[in-house]
Structure formats: C-alpha cells, structure tokens
Amino acid sequence: MNDTTSEVAEFADTDMQKSDTRGRVAQGVLFVILTAAVLVAPFFLYPVFVMQLLCFALFALAFNLLIGFTGLLSFGHAAFFGGAAYFAGHMIKVWGFPPLLGILLAAMAAGVLGLVIGSLAIRRQGIYFAMITLALAQIVYFFALQLPFTGGENGLQGIPRGRLLGVIDLNDPLAMYYFVAAIFMAGFLIIYRIIHSPFGQVLQAVRENEPRALSLGYNVDRFKLIAFVMSATLAGLAGATKALVFQFASLTDAHWQMSGEVILMTLLGGMGTIFGPIVGAVTIVTLQHELSSIGSWVQVVIGAIFVVAVLLFRRGIIGELARVLRLPSL
Amino acid sequence: MLKLILAQAMLGLNNGVFYAMLSLGLAVIFGLLNVVNFAHGALYMTGAFLALILYSYLGVWIGIEDLHINFWAALIIVPILIGALGILIERTMLRWLYRFDPIYSLLLTFGITLVLQGLFVNFFSASGTPYPGQPESLRGVVDLGFMIFPKYRLFAIGFSIVICLAVWFIIERTRIGAMLRAGTENPDLVKAFGINVPLMVTLTFGFGTGLAGLAGVLAAPIYSVGPLMGADLIIIIFAVVVIGGMGSIMGAVVSGFALGLVEGITKVFYAPAANTVIFFLMVVVLLVRPAGLFGRQS
Structure with a gap:
C-alpha cells in the first residue's frame, strides 16, 4: 500500500506541490x-x-467517508444512526451501562450491522448498491417498530445521561456539551486520519477507477467492506450520542428520510x-430549526434544495469554495 | 386453513398488482435511460390524488358543485397528466444529468419525491382520504367459493394483467418496441439510423411515469388516498426489482405478482413478518443469484 503513496509523490510536480502546501495551510x-467554534459555541448558542x-x-x-472517498452511495445509513440510538438507549436505560461504555458498544453494534448489510450490498454495484442498502435499512426500521423493547411508535424514552466515568454528572448542560464535543472531535480526527x-x-483509487484498482491487485470488495463498516460504526457513534443528548431514541432516526437527509x-x-x-x-439542521414554524413546508424546501443542489451545485459549498480558491481539497 | 391461505393469497395478489405495475414502469425507464426513478412512488401517489381531486374537489374549486369526473374518465385523464408531468421533469431537469453518474438522477428524483410528498401533506390529511368514486358496476362482492371478494379488486387484478401484457407486447413485439430495445443496447447506432433518440427517451420517461399514474388511479378505490402511500411502496418496489433483475420486462411483472402472493401468504403463518418478508427474500436472492432471478449475469 505504501507503493501507491510514493508513486503519487513521484508524479506530483512542483506546481502541485505548491498548491498542496496551500491546501494544507x-x-x-x-x-x-472549527476547534475554536466548537469550544465557544455553547456560550453563544x-x-x-x-x-x-x-x-x-x-x-x-x-457518510462522506463512504460516498466521498469510496464512491459508494448508501441509502440506508439511518439504520446505523437510528439502530445505534436504540442500542445505546437500551444498554444505558435497561442494563444500566455507564454512558461512555453504552455509546461505544452501540457504535460497535452499528459496525456489526454494517458488516452484515455491507457484505450483502457490495455484491451489486452502482445504483443497485443504493437500492439494496435502502431495502435492508427498511428491515432495521421495521425491527425498531415491532420489536418488544423499542417502544414502537413512541420510541425509547427517558434514557438517563448518568455520570461520565462515574465522576462527571452529565445532567449538567456544559459537561454534557464538552463530552459531545470531545466525541465529535475524536470522530473528525479519526476520519481525517483514515482519509x-x-x-x-486505496479507497480513493477504488472511487476513481474500480477496474484499475482491481487490476493493480487490490482486493476491491474487501476495501469497500472495511470502509462500509467504518462508516457504519462512526454513523452509529453519532446516533448513540444523539440518543444520550435527547435522552430519546425515535423511529425518525431510523427512517429512510433520515438516510436521505444525510445524503443532502x-x-x-x-x-x-x-x-x-460539517457545513452541510x-x-x-439550522434551516429545519428556523423553518419549523411552517410545518410540513419544510419538506418541500428540503426537497427543492436537493433538486437545486443536484442540478447546479454538485461540488457543494466547500467544493465550490475550493474551486474558487484553486485549492486541491478542503 | 387452505381457505385462509387462499384468501390471503388473493389479498396478496391484490398488492402484487401494484408491485407489478410500478416495477414494470421502473424497468421500462431504467432500460432506456439507466435512471432509477425514485419519484415513481410519489407519482403513483399523485395519480391517486388526481383521481380523488377530479371526483371530489375539482367541481367545488371551479364552482360547479355537481361535477364529479368519474373513475373511468380518471383512468384515461390521470395517466396522461402524470405522463406529462414526467415529460416536464425529464425535459427540464433529468436531461442535464445523463452525462453524470446515475446516482445523481436517483438523488434528483428523491428530491422531487420530497417536494411532491410535502405538497400533498400540506393540503390533504396525512392519514388518508377515502375515494368515493368507485364505479357502480364494480361495487359489491363476488363469491369465489373460498372467500367473498370485492368485485372491484377482482377487476383491478384482471385490468393490471391486461396492461402488463400489453406493455410487454409493445416492447417485445412491435416496431416501436424494437427501436426502444435497440436504443437500450446502443443509442449512438440508433441515432445514426435517423431515429430521434432524445425524443424517444423523453416519451419513454413519460410512458413509464404514466404507468405509475395509472396504478395510482387503480389504487384509489382500494387504499385510502394519502400523501405517504407511495413512500414505503417505492422501497418494496426497489426490492422487487433487485429480486427480479431490472433487465427484463416480464421479470419485473412476474416477480411483482409473485412477491405480492408471498407477502399475503406470510400473513397467514406469521403476520409480523409480512412487512419484511420481501426484503429477506431479497437477501436470499443476493446470496444465491446476485444478478436477480431474471437478470443477466454481468
């Protein structure tokens, strides 16, 4: 695998190196x-x-680890986000696990779920991959609706926040905030490191040209599956954390519309x-928050943004910014 | 027990009508455009609403209280309107995405789904409105020996079989169908023969969405007409086409009806599994024959 990096380095000419340095800056x-914003945000918002x-x-x-860096469109990521919320909720509320352990185990459970769904979905490519992940995630949704311990339509309510490492009381809003911020920053750094x-x-090579990566001797399916499991685990980490923040795991978190929202x-x-x-x-979320007064028109607005983004704005906000500033990646 | 199984099989077949008609339209569109139309379920829902509007609301809106455009008229008008909506979507939006990865057209049609759903949620009850325009001649029930079955549902099954066979015939046995299939195989060559491929693409999309509209009208008297009626259906349809393989028209139709049957029969043995049995079948098919039952192995 080290060969690829050195090859890339060899091909890079001085121009690219220059823009590479600018990119890194x-x-x-x-x-x-980002770090500053995360640290001071609770004092303003x-x-x-x-x-x-x-x-x-x-x-x-x-999710971006999968679509952006591996080129796989999963339409079922709500299964990991919502699934982990239920796992964490059940472990913390019913089994009395401490919050951090509950969240980490729930993320791992989402990873296992990702292993099952991913190994099925990578049997087909492209558009079929999206349809299969969507259908498999629907099974998870129906489980969340029908299994005896999930609370059905009401969701899993009253998850206690508990004490972090037995010491810090997470019912204190600021303590809880910095706990969540630490999880977020850890997740961000893990993803940055993976990329x-x-x-x-290799993942990016698979995204750019799958047959070529295959012909270079990479076991493409295994790379895809590992990326899928990592993405599912981290999505689960997010979902489990959200369950602890709101003390509530709901069906909305596991619904296909949530899978759509994360794509958007x-x-x-x-x-x-x-x-x-992050910007997206x-x-x-801010838009949904601000527009909550107009009721279900929010869905129309979200749908319209989707249409416009797909038609005119495929690079996205940061992608366009990088293009304007002539930076390789941001 | 046998009676119970047969009864649930009939009801399952009834759902199969919609699985078959929708996966048929999806397969026709995918065949030529390589686009998976996520909005298919939303267009089906819009079709059902148009039937309801034509019967119950239009008269009130334009001030002629007694105007009720009936079911038979809706069966012709609505597919044309939905087909026109499809053509509008293709011409103004979808067209620009053909050069990009097909996932973008999936995402575009997903956005359109949210818009349509959101619009109808705003104006109509989310829990659904019954369609009162069921034709007099199809009211009442028929005794099938093992169960009493509503006449209308029997009609829906027969009607959809006729439609599916007709579409199969057009695509597999006529000149237009031959052009379509040729366009699927090699659009550049077909263009070179002087056939207007972009027009053909537009009309095909219109035709496929028109089928969704037709299914919507057919569904209106059976299910209550609600903004979310297409949402969960489209995911089942996706599983149906993964199972059947999108390569073949007949495959889509047969797997649609068959999976409706399976779902119905599952209700007899273990009702809570009825929601998910199709998805589990999809898992089995993926493990055994990843290209789908009727699909070509790539």
Missing part, C-alpha cells in the same frame, strides 16, 4: 476555526442545539471534501 486554518449540530455533522462526516492513510488512498447534508456541503459535511449538516 487552508485545511489547518479551517481546523483551527443553546447548547442542546449545538450538540444536535455536532451529532448530525459527525453523521454526515461518517490520509495509505488505506484511504453531504452533497450540499461537498462530497469528498473534509469540512463539507449545520446548514440543513
């Missing part, structure tokens, strides 16, 4: 802005709202960019 600047933003941003980042690892380079967040922010999914998630 720009990424650094954005990272500093309602902490629960910011925590919601962070959960959805992490969800979109996890920039030799493994991530990623598309709007910029597929295959590093910061795009913040835009969509």
Whole structure:
C-alpha cells in the first residue's frame, strides 16, 4: 500500500506541490476555526442545539467517508444512526451501562450491522448498491417498530445521561456539551486520519477507477467492506450520542428520510471534501430549526434544495469554495 | 386453513398488482435511460390524488358543485397528466444529468419525491382520504367459493394483467418496441439510423411515469388516498426489482405478482413478518443469484 503513496509523490510536480502546501495551510486554518467554534459555541448558542449540530455533522462526516472517498452511495445509513440510538438507549436505560461504555458498544453494534448489510450490498454495484442498502435499512426500521423493547411508535424514552466515568454528572448542560464535543472531535480526527492513510488512498483509487484498482491487485470488495463498516460504526457513534443528548431514541432516526437527509447534508456541503459535511449538516439542521414554524413546508424546501443542489451545485459549498480558491481539497 | 391461505393469497395478489405495475414502469425507464426513478412512488401517489381531486374537489374549486369526473374518465385523464408531468421533469431537469453518474438522477428524483410528498401533506390529511368514486358496476362482492371478494379488486387484478401484457407486447413485439430495445443496447447506432433518440427517451420517461399514474388511479378505490402511500411502496418496489433483475420486462411483472402472493401468504403463518418478508427474500436472492432471478449475469 505504501507503493501507491510514493508513486503519487513521484508524479506530483512542483506546481502541485505548491498548491498542496496551500491546501494544507487552508485545511489547518479551517481546523483551527472549527476547534475554536466548537469550544465557544455553547456560550453563544443553546447548547442542546449545538450538540444536535455536532451529532448530525459527525453523521454526515461518517457518510462522506463512504460516498466521498469510496464512491459508494448508501441509502440506508439511518439504520446505523437510528439502530445505534436504540442500542445505546437500551444498554444505558435497561442494563444500566455507564454512558461512555453504552455509546461505544452501540457504535460497535452499528459496525456489526454494517458488516452484515455491507457484505450483502457490495455484491451489486452502482445504483443497485443504493437500492439494496435502502431495502435492508427498511428491515432495521421495521425491527425498531415491532420489536418488544423499542417502544414502537413512541420510541425509547427517558434514557438517563448518568455520570461520565462515574465522576462527571452529565445532567449538567456544559459537561454534557464538552463530552459531545470531545466525541465529535475524536470522530473528525479519526476520519481525517483514515482519509490520509495509505488505506484511504486505496479507497480513493477504488472511487476513481474500480477496474484499475482491481487490476493493480487490490482486493476491491474487501476495501469497500472495511470502509462500509467504518462508516457504519462512526454513523452509529453519532446516533448513540444523539440518543444520550435527547435522552430519546425515535423511529425518525431510523427512517429512510433520515438516510436521505444525510445524503443532502453531504452533497450540499461537498462530497469528498473534509469540512463539507460539517457545513452541510449545520446548514440543513439550522434551516429545519428556523423553518419549523411552517410545518410540513419544510419538506418541500428540503426537497427543492436537493433538486437545486443536484442540478447546479454538485461540488457543494466547500467544493465550490475550493474551486474558487484553486485549492486541491478542503 | 387452505381457505385462509387462499384468501390471503388473493389479498396478496391484490398488492402484487401494484408491485407489478410500478416495477414494470421502473424497468421500462431504467432500460432506456439507466435512471432509477425514485419519484415513481410519489407519482403513483399523485395519480391517486388526481383521481380523488377530479371526483371530489375539482367541481367545488371551479364552482360547479355537481361535477364529479368519474373513475373511468380518471383512468384515461390521470395517466396522461402524470405522463406529462414526467415529460416536464425529464425535459427540464433529468436531461442535464445523463452525462453524470446515475446516482445523481436517483438523488434528483428523491428530491422531487420530497417536494411532491410535502405538497400533498400540506393540503390533504396525512392519514388518508377515502375515494368515493368507485364505479357502480364494480361495487359489491363476488363469491369465489373460498372467500367473498370485492368485485372491484377482482377487476383491478384482471385490468393490471391486461396492461402488463400489453406493455410487454409493445416492447417485445412491435416496431416501436424494437427501436426502444435497440436504443437500450446502443443509442449512438440508433441515432445514426435517423431515429430521434432524445425524443424517444423523453416519451419513454413519460410512458413509464404514466404507468405509475395509472396504478395510482387503480389504487384509489382500494387504499385510502394519502400523501405517504407511495413512500414505503417505492422501497418494496426497489426490492422487487433487485429480486427480479431490472433487465427484463416480464421479470419485473412476474416477480411483482409473485412477491405480492408471498407477502399475503406470510400473513397467514406469521403476520409480523409480512412487512419484511420481501426484503429477506431479497437477501436470499443476493446470496444465491446476485444478478436477480431474471437478470443477466454481468
């Protein structure tokens, strides 16, 4: 795998290196802005709202690992997000697990679910992959609706936040906020690391040209499956955290519309960019929040944004920004 | 027990009508355009609403209280309107996405689905409105020996079989169908023969969506007409086409009816599994024959 990176380096001419350095500087600047924003946000905005933003941003980042860096469109990511919310809720509420353990185990459970769904879905390619993930996620949705412990239409309510590591009381809004912020930043850094690892380079090779990656001797299906499991696990991390924030796991989290929303967040922010999914998630969640007074017109607005984004704006906000600034990736 | 199975099989076949008609339209569109039309379910729902509007609301809106455009007229008008809507979507939006990855057209039609659904949720009850315009001649029931079956549902089954066979005949046995199939195989060559392929693409999309509209009218008297009636259906339809393979028209139709039957019979043995049995069958098919039952192995 190291061969690929050195080959890429050899091919890079000075021009590319120059824009590469500029890109890295720009990424650094954005990272500093992001960290600062995450740290000070609860003093300017309602902490629960910011925590919601962070959960959805992490969800979109996890989804982007798959669509943006592996080229796989999953239409079933709500199964991992919502599924993990139920897992975490059940473990923390009924089994009395501590919050951090519950969240981590729920993320791993989502990863296992991802292994099952992913290994089935990668048997077909392209558009079929999307349709299969959608149909398989629907099974998870019906389980969430019908299984005895999920609370059916009411969802799983009253999940206690508990104490972090037995010491810090998470019912304190600021403590909870920084706990969620830490999870978000950890998720972001893990994804950044994956993308920039030799493994991530292979994923991008698969995205760019699957037959060529195959002919270079890479076991493409295995790379796709590993990427799928990673994405599912991180989506689960986001969903489990959200369940703890709202103390509630609901059917909405597992519904196919949620799978659609995370696609929109990623598309709007910029597929295959590093910061795009965060921008997309913040835009969509804020929009939903601001427009909640117009009731179901929100859905019309979201749909219309989808249409416009697909037709005119396929690079997304960050993708367009990178193009205007002539930067390789942001 | 046998009676119970037969009864549920009939009801299952009744759902199969819609699985077959919708996956047929989806397959026709996919065959030529390589587009998976997510909006197919929403257009089906819009078709049902148009039938309802023509019967119950239009008269009130334009001030002629007694105007009720009946079921038979709707069966002709609505598919034309939905087909026209499809043509509008193809000409103004979908057309620009053919050069890109097909996932973009899936996403576009997903957005259109949200818009249509959102619009109808705003104006009509989310839980559904019954369609009162069921024709007099199809009211009442027939005794099938093993169960009493509504006349209208029997009509729906027969009617849809006729439609499916007709579409199969047009595509597999006529000159227009031959052009269509040729366009699927090699659009550039067909263009070179002087056939207007972009026009053919537009009309095919219109035809496929028109079929969804027709299915919507047919569904209106059976299910209550609600904004979400197409939403969960489209996911089942996706599973149906994964099982059947999108390559073949007959495959789509046969798997549609067959899966309706399976779903109905599942209700007899273990009702809670009826929602998911089709998805589990899809899993089995993916494990055993990934290209689908009627699909060509790539």
